[in-house]
Amino acid sequence: MAHADPGRSGAAAVAARASDTNDSEAQLLNHRSAAFARVARALDARGKTSSGATLVVSHPYNRETVAELPLDSGDDARRKLQRAARFRSALSRHERIAVFDKAIALLAAEKRDASILITLESGLCRKDTMYEVDRVINVLHAAIAELNRDDGQTFSCDNATSDERRKIFTVREPLRGVIVAITPFNHPMNQVAHKICPAIASNNRIVLKPSEKTPLSALYLLDLFREAGLPEPMFDVVIGEPNALGAALVCDEHVELVAFTGSVAVGKRIAQMAGYRRTVLELGGNDPLIVMEDADLERAAQLAAKGSYKNSGQRCTAVKRILVERTVARPFTELLVEHSRRWQTGDPMDERVDIGTLIDDAAAIECARRVDEARDAGARVLLGHQRDGAAYAPTVLERVGPALRLVQQETFGPVSPVITFCGLDEAVAIANSTRYGLSSGVCTNRLDYITHLIAHLDVGTVNVWEVPGFRLESTPFGGVKDSGLGSKEGMQEAIKNFTNLKTYSLPWDTLAHPHAA
Numbered sequence: 001m002a003h004a005d006p007g008r009s010g011a012a013a014v015a016a017r018a019s020d021t022n023d024s025e026a027q028l029l030n031h032r033s034a035a036f037a038r039v040a041r042a043l044d045a046r047g048k049t050s051s052g053a054t055l056v057v058s059h060p061y062n063r064e065t066v067a068e069l070p071l072d073s074g075d076d077a078r079r080k081l082q083r084a085a086r087f088r089s090a091l092s093r094h095e096r097i098a099v100f101d102k103a104i105a106l107l108a109a110e111k112r113d114a115s116i117l118i119t120l121e122s123g124l125c126r127k128d129t130m131y132e133v134d135r136v137i138n139v140l141h142a143a144i145a146e147l148n149r150d151d152g153q154t155f156s157c158d159n160a161t162s163d164e165r166r167k168i169f170t171v172r173e174p175l176r177g178v179i180v181a182i183t184p185f186n187h188p189m190n191q192v193a194h195k196i197c198p199a200i201a202s203n204n205r206i207v208l209k210p211s212e213k214t215p216l217s218a219l220y221l222l223d224l225f226r227e228a229g230l231p232e233p234m235f236d237v238v239i240g241e242p243n244a245l246g247a248a249l250v251c252d253e254h255v256e257l258v259a260f261t262g263s264v265a266v267g268k269r270i271a272q273m274a275g276y277r278r279t280v281l282e283l284g285g286n287d288p289l290i291v292m293e294d295a296d297l298e299r300a301a302q303l304a305a306k307g308s309y310k311n312s313g314q315r316c317t318a319v320k321r322i323l324v325e326r327t328v329a330r331p332f333t334e335l336l337v338e339h340s341r342r343w344q345t346g347d348p349m350d351e352r353v354d355i356g357t358l359i360d361d362a363a364a365i366e367c368a369r370r371v372d373e374a375r376d377a378g379a380r381v382l383l384g385h386q387r388d389g390a391a392y393a394p395t396v397l398e399r400v401g402p403a404l405r406l407v408q409q410e411t412f413g414p415v416s417p418v419i420t421f422c423g424l425d426e427a428v429a430i431a432n433s434t435r436y437g438l439s440s441g442v443c444t445n446r447l448d449y450i451t452h453l454i455a456h457l458d459v460g461t462v463n464v465w466e467v468p469g470f471r472l473e474s475t476p477f478g479g480v481k482d483s484g485l486g487s488k489e490g491m492q493e494a495i496k497n498f499t500n501l502k503t504y505s506l507p508w509d510t511l512a513h514p515h516a517a
Contacts (some may be wrong), residue, residue, distance in 0.1 A: 034110050035117035036067075038223040039216050042237070043069065045226070049076050055212060055239060060123030060357040060390040061348055067121075067216060072238040074248035077207070080236045084178045084205040085254035087233035091203060093147045095229075099200065100147075102228035104140045107133065114220060116349070118188050121214045123357030123390055125348040128311050132190050135473065136221075139193040142473040142491040143201040151495070157508070165509030172202065172499040177256025179206040179498060180249045182242075182270070184262045185359050186314040186412075188214035192221055194473075195259055196235055198494035200225070209238050209245055213359055242266070250274055257498065261316075261489075264435075264482045280487045280497050282478055284410040285316040285438030287468035288431040290453065291332055292424075292444035293325040299465070300443040301335035304416060307441060307467035309343050309355055309394050313414035314363075316483075317439045317461075317469035321407045323427055326420040333398050333418050337383050340394045340416065357390035358413055364392040367413035371395055374406040374417070384414075402430045410436065424452055432458045438479035439468035460484070 051073040118129040157164035181195035199206035210218035250273045257278040267283040291300045307319030348356030384395030400417040421427045439461040460479040476488035
């Protein structure tokens with residue numbers, strides 16, 4: 001929520017929130033001090049903003065204010081883009097590797113603090129946010145791996161009928177313009193890392209707008225990279241509402257590429273606004289887990305629960321539809337309920353808790369509303385469906401029709417809707433029946449089923465005996481249909497998207513045999 005700034009600077013507001021606290025929170029403050037100090041330094045380095053308004057970041061679990069940040073205006077965003085455009089990085093690969101190495105060391109030393117920061121702004125439980133910090137460290141390592149690999153190509157020309165005595169080479173160069181990245185709330189730090197790390201690795205300049213619901217992790221990484229030695233114009237952050245900053249970020253003359261992760265509606269709007277600019281869009285998902293009759297049902301139920309509830313169910317690759325062959329639906333569903341009961345909900349700061357909150361009350365209300373609609377249409381709630389503020393209990397439903405809004409649209413929360421099918425063809429038809437095509441999981445041991453599903457599922461990823469969200473930080477990731485235009489994330493593909501490919505050729509025979517006639 002934005003409001004008029006009463007005069008306190010952003011850094012002072014963060015510091016005040018860390019001191020105006022009762023004794024019961026003293027332990028928490030001891031843990032979060034290093035992370036909040038980074039946020040405060042990042043805010044001080046930003047200087048004064050011109051909007052005259054602040055953004056209040058609240059903890060979703062108890063609605064207490066975590067920080068107050070000065071909002072950037074469109075003019076502020078344009079100034080940062082202009083500053084980035086004037087800078088041309090000359091960092092060698094060795095120097096970029098040194099930046100990433102230092103960033104890894106800093107983040108590893110502050111892992112607990114960084115985890116608490118994410119939990120405070122997002123409501124995700126500590127188990128999830130510790131895992132997220134580990135993923136960010138893996139992204140940094142992936143960037144180093146790519147910098148140690150020459151990504152150029154070589155083509156010999158003497159294999160053509162003309163027997164040209166030349167060689168053709170390719171080299172990747174940074175973009176001429178600035179990269180703009182816009183990230184969502186569900187992985188506040190890892191989503192940022194997946195945008196800034198390939199940009200830095202490829203010697204680009206990037207201006208990032210994190211979700212206004214979770215801006216602290218981006219500011220934390222901004223300060224961390226500057227301490228690691230990254231030149232300031234290579235990475236900057238703007239804070240603000242999408243409506244206030246969207247046109248300034250997407251349409252500015254200095255912008256060459258817009259990388260966006262978020263909803264389908266916003267992604268399509270960005271594509272329209274961007275015009276003749278590159279876009280890399282990673283949009284929503286409605287990912288099925290398909291359980292065939294030959295599957296180990298215990299193992300499949302465990303995967304279904306994990307895929308539905310990790311990160312409070314707020315992942316584009318979460319299990320959002322569980323498709324089960326009708327002959328095994330009842331025993332599978334009983335096992336799913338049993339596994340789901342084991343997921344403990346509560347205060348996300350409690351390290352024993354498995355599921356924190358959703359991002360806000362409105363998100364939990366929307367989950368409950370969709371479950372109510374499904375129940376009214378004949379679905380049966382077997383577990384959960386209790387809401388307390390932004391918290392929503394893990395919920396299992398059976399007798400779910402594949403046309404219900406609960407499973408046709410992306411439901412962003414800890415919900416496990418079970419849909420039954422008869423045979424492989426119906427499984428594929430139901431899986432492909434939504435407008436999304438991001439990822440999928442398959443539980444079967446039959447090779448003919450596996451090869452058929454890989455060939456016929458309209459998705460970017462098929463994981464056999466894994467949740468749809470399984471990936472490495474370097475491997476290609478992206479979707480089809482409304483989930484994306486086929487452009488892939490993952491370190492290797494992101495670097496390709498963030499660079500221009502230049503081709504050059506040399507007379508090779510003369511170089512190899514300088515004394516030849």
